[in-house]
Amino acid sequence: MKPSVSITGEQEAHKVAAIFETESDANGVARVLSQDTSLDHEQVIVVRPQDQHPGEELEPENQGIWQTLVRSHLWLGIGGAVAGFIVFLILSAVGVGFIAQNGVVAAAVLAALGL
Structure with a gap:
């Protein structure tokens, strides 16, 4: 991946979110995404309902x-x-x-x- 996108300077140009019934389903999909795509493990984040600051995890570059x-x-x-x-x-x-x-x-x- 490129270190930054030229005009915006953001580290990642695109962000995708999904909602799952269970945390284990979300973790499974995150693991598959890391293994089967060019995404690094650090790029795939599972946000849980009990997380203190979910906004920072969804938009880390704000x-x-x-x-x-x-x-x-x-x-x-x-x-x-x-x-x-x-x-x-x-x-x-x-x-x-x-x-x-x-x-x-x-x-x-x-x-x-x-x-």
């Missing part, structure tokens, strides 16, 4: 949610601005009327919209 929010918006915003500027350059080279006559406004609008 401490960095603001970092994830800022990081993803920053990178996607920069990517959108670059993509919009590239579209502006292409439309300008083709000679689209509005783009050619209003270069600064068109560049600003396309970069802001990320088109």
Whole structure:
């Protein structure tokens, strides 16, 4: 597994949950998942009703949610601005009327919209 997902910085990009009738059923499925898939034993967690903090086990990475929010918006915003500027350059080279006559406004609008 990758150490982190590039935009969000989370250790695991996906999480799956299931509910079982008995704890032994849950433990059995967890064992099978660890053995028959590429998941490590540490990635498969059985949350029990008596656990003190089940939320932390279900969402172990919630401490960095603001970092994830800022990081993803920053990178996607920069990517959108670059993509919009590239579209502006292409439309300008083709000679689209509005783009050619209003270069600064068109560049600003396309970069802001990320088109």
